[in-house]
Amino acid sequence: MAKPGTIISNAETRSANPITSNSSEIPATKQFAVNATGNLFIASTLNSSAAGSDVPAEAQQAFGEVSVFFAALTKAMAEEGKSLYDYDALNDIVSKSGLFVKVTQSDYEFHSKQRGVTLSTQLVQTLLGLSGNLASVAKSLTDMISGMGKAAITISGSTTSQSNKVGTLIFVCEYLLGAISITPIVMSLDATEAKKEWEAGPCIKGGGSDMMLNIQKTVYLFVPPSFVKSAATLNEAMSDPEFNNLVDSLKEFINIPTETVATDPAPAAKPKKDS
Secondary structure: OOOOOOEEEOHHHHHHOOOOOOOOOOOOOEEEEEOOOOOEEEEEEOOOOOOOOOOOHHHHHHHHHHHHHHHHHHHHHHHOOOOOOEHHHHHHHHHHOOOEEEEEEEEEEEEEOOOHHHHHHHHHHHHHOOOOOOHHHHHHHHHHHHHHHHHHHHHHOOOOOOOOEEEEEEEEEEEEOOEEEEEEEEEEEEHHHHHHHHHOOOOOOOOOOOEEEEEEEEEEEEOOOHHHHHOOOHHHHHOOHHHHHHHHHHHHHHHOOOOOOOOOOOOOOOOOOOO
């Protein structure tokens, strides 16, 4: 039984949800783009206030800042020998860098009999609340889920993992009807539990038995490093000395041990002298 407050996502609840169902009542047509790893997700409305479907300069700059930061994060994780799906390392960066502010945290019990692209789409609709035609980004989403599965198998057998969790950081960058929104989301789940599902082959095309995942979703606000705002392109930002400083600082956050409170016993009280 799911613990109190858990959001149930299964075929029945998804069909009843106008966001994830096939409802035709969609107020604005959206176009989607995603990077190769599935960690940078961009959505924009075609009928926005900007001329045509072009994303305006201010939105491009905001999304570019996210791209630069994610490049630094990826480099820092790689140089420390960490997978992008290592929850402990991601959590260290998110919680210690001062660039993220926690907003909400939700628990999901996700059920599906689907595999491959359909499974990926259901997860995105459930966790990110996006609707519309996601077929254009399906491959990257499938690759991301496959990567999490492989990491779950590795982390579940690790003796160094503190949380025994696998996770991923997704930046949802949206330009909707003239408004810019950047939402970092950390999705995590127990590696041992996930290993059982991935070993059963949830990313293989075709139907199968019902898979169930307990997923924790944490939503943040993001404040990009100040130097990023002056960079016109990703290449320009990566050639800035501040970029390497950012990479080094992120690596330090990964290596900072969890602080512990001293628990030395209090000194014994001195016996009172008889007066």
